[in-house]
Amino acid sequence: MERYRTRPAQYGPRHDRPRSSLPPQAGRGAGGGAVRAVRQPGPQRRPPSVRRPAPAPAPAAARLPNPRLTGLGSGLFCALVMFLLGLVCAVLFGASLTAYGVLFLPVCVLTAVWVRRGDLMTAPVVVPIAFAVGLLPMADGDGGAGGRLMGLVTALATQAGWLYGGTLVAGLIVLVRRVRLVHRRRTAGGGRPPT
Numbered sequence: 001m002e003r004y005r006t007r008p009a010q011y012g013p014r015h016d017r018p019r020s021s022l023p024p025q026a027g028r029g030a031g032g033g034a035v036r037a038v039r040q041p042g043p044q045r046r047p048p049s050v051r052r053p054a055p056a057p058a059p060a061a062a063r064l065p066n067p068r069l070t071g072l073g074s075g076l077f078c079a080l081v082m083f084l085l086g087l088v089c090a091v092l093f094g095a096s097l098t099a100y101g102v103l104f105l106p107v108c109v110l111t112a113v114w115v116r117r118g119d120l121m122t123a124p125v126v127v128p129i130a131f132a133v134g135l136l137p138m139a140d141g142d143g144g145a146g147g148r149l150m151g152l153v154t155a156l157a158t159q160a161g162w163l164y165g166g167t168l169v170a171g172l173i174v175l176v177r178r179v180r181l182v183h184r185r186r187t188a189g190g191g192r193p194p195t
Contacts, residue, residue, distance in 0.1 A: 067114050071122035074115040078126050081107050082134030095138045097155060101162030104131055108166035112173035120178055124171040131163050132156060 069077055085103045093099045107130070112123040132152065139151035156163065 068116040069111075069114050069119075070116060071119035071126075074111050074119065074123055075126035075129065077114070078107060078111045078130035079133045082130040083136065086134035086137040090137045095140070097138065097159050097162075100134065100138060101159055101165075104134070104162055104166045105169060108170040109173065112170040112177075115174075117177070117181055120174045120181075123174050124167055127167050127170045128163055131166065135159075 082104065085107070086100060089096055089100045089103070108127050111127060111130075115123045135152055135155045136148075139148050139155055
């Protein structure tokens with residue numbers, strides 16, 4: 001013979017809690033439709049004055065683009081920008097090599113800052129190449145490939161100061177980034193020199 005367990009008295013209906021406003025179970029299927037349960041009010045949420053304010057988003061002007069370019073990507077970026085700047089200088093400034101040299105410096109800075117850590121040493125290499133690529137639309141020649149090449153060599157020789165200055169700026173930025181990277185690895189590794 002089976003014995004059914006009965007609930008102990010401690011689990012009986014509680015008199016200190018308000019009775020549920022749910023319909024009885026038997027009435028559920030009588031109408032054929034589902035009956036929605038009415039939810040009892042739960043614990044109160046914190047009032048709005050106690051909630052922590054959401055952090056204010058940074059202003060759009062403070063958020064500068066920070067891409068990470070590979071070695072090839074930094075070379076393509078620098079060469080393309082310098083070629084476009086060479087076209088702009090040829091059209092707007094009458095092929096002014098001084099204006100081209102001034103515009104070359106910020107491109108060197110951006111290339112050295114945006115190159116990723118693993119390809120840091122490529123920035124000082126691609127910058128002089130991009131300088132030469134940008135001079136192509138500005139090189140004066142008497143016509144033909146030989147004249148244009150001679151104009152390019154002449155422009156490179158006369159504007160060597162801008163070329164060396166931009167390469168030096170890129171090299172210094174890369175050097176500072178490399179020293180900071182090595183220092184960060186040493187402090188993270190407990191003072192051991194990096195391998």
